[in-house]
Amino acid sequence: MTPSSDRTVLFADLRGSTALYGSLGNAQAATIVTQTIGLLCNVVTRLGGHVVKTLGDGLMAVFEGPQAGVDAACGMQESIDRILAEADTGTPALKLYVGLAHGEIVEVAGDCFGDAVNVAARLLDHAGDNEVLITGAVYDGLDEANQARFRSLERLHLRGRSEPCHVFRLEARHQGTGVSTFFADFTDTSYADCIRLALAGDAPQQLFSSQQTPVILGRSPESTFCIDDARVSRLHARIEWHGGNFHLSDQSSNGSYVQFNGRGEVIVLRRGVCMLHGSGVIGLGASPVDPKAACVHFEVISYSSQSPAPMA
Template identity: 50%
Template sequence: MAIIKRRTVLFADLRGSTALYESMGNASATSVVTQAINGLSRRVPVTGGQLIKTLGDGLMAVFPGAVSAVAAAVQMQAELDRQAQQAVGLPPEQVADLQLQIAIAAGEVVEVGGDCFGDAVNVAARLLDHAGDNECLVTREVHEELTWEVRSRFRHLDKVHLRGRAEPVDVYLLARRGVDTAVTQMEAPAEMSEPQGLQLVWRDNAFVFSRGRWPVVLGRGSQATLKIDDARVSRSHARIDLMGGALQLTDLSINGSYVRFAGDEEVLSLRRGTCTLHGNGELGLGGSPNDPDVPLVQFAVLSSLDTQPMKLV
């Protein structure tokens, strides 16, 4: 008999297992992956959820509400951390390759024969494809059910178009572990004075933003300070603001922001992370500055000594 209930649906996926099978062999890799999934599965009932099924290197669970689902996600991430620290005989680089992606959606589901179906199930499953390493993505419906304290740990990304859905889904991010989602700090040179302005150049048009005009939001939405009209750019793609006496660039997007400082060949990739802007360089929105088709914004941080905008790269 089919039963319709409102449920919060969680999908979790353990990525990096393919490399384990290749390097360790089927038997050893299966043991590691099974142990990891079993540990993650145990986090479901202790937070009030119901494990629906395991999916090889992933799982599906349902919860009575958003609070318990997010609590399970946090505990799963901590459990994977614990397993990595206690791994015996597994090379550190392989432990680091095991990454957990989680997606959570809420809505009516149909329970039939121990399985669940419905729009919330489809949304959670497809939202999982958009999660980066060690990230938890939730829909607006889930976010709105959380307490203020828990909501403050999430960052609003943008509306995401999911495969098979006509309407986009509003998405929030909880980043928990790993270098890809940690805030990245690049310290400015000690002799730099506090920034007094910022010059941005987009399509040969230069814009100078003084201290009173910060923060600056780059994106294709109508509310963006600097509008970048390109399909790879999110409505609110990146934010530049004065924090701790330095200009901080924070990625808010799905496709990422990329920074190349003048004189450096290395490109810094930000996935919802932050870096300090200093000197001048280039920002790739949605892709690397090395890609000629990527929307490219040149930047120059202006000090109190500047009377004219700096020459850009």
């Protein structure tokens, strides 16, 4: 019988390399990507982890426990920042997505298998730019000070799993120093979380703070965000703020569809609710993969006091 063990599994993925190759050419882009993956592997080894395999522009690693895995994720972010600053290519930066899960795994022929492996990989589908997502099991393995660096995203539906998974997002990279997402009193509107919405093309973007919810998406002129499409109900869906997060609730006849980061799994809502985080696309009445679907691009911004960049 193959022996099993409890391990923390980390998946890291670089996104943006395709644009890098197009901007810099194969040789220079390949050098940057190769150096970056090498740095990420060095971080894993330095913190006592084991690189199981590299996966194109990413890697899979295992650690003895949650703290080492979280430290590695933070170290990876710092390494990415350094190498891109030194490269100074003037091109869009590479983005690092990290997912961590903890649980029983088995090792076979140098590879690892188990539910924790599957969950860590699928967390990448829900991670936004430069985000680190961890499961509740990883969170529970951290001390109180390190738990304070994370914010609950409540329960996410992961592809292939019938039960939702409690997920947390890293907010502060370093205790007491640099912060990637500000902690703030959310009763202060200057630091309120916001969600940015835009239709495809050159349509104007609209920014809504948590205090301005609910935001009604629909065909009716009375909707907060109006979409003129026959498949969109008059009052199709609502974006509401509760539990420290934005939630989309479908109220339509044809359903609502969410695709995070504009790729991967499409979550289908039929009178259901989905938490919004990072960025992605909401299809109203049809899936975002349908080229004729009425789509709303969204981006959750956790520090509205800073000027957000235009949404691509």
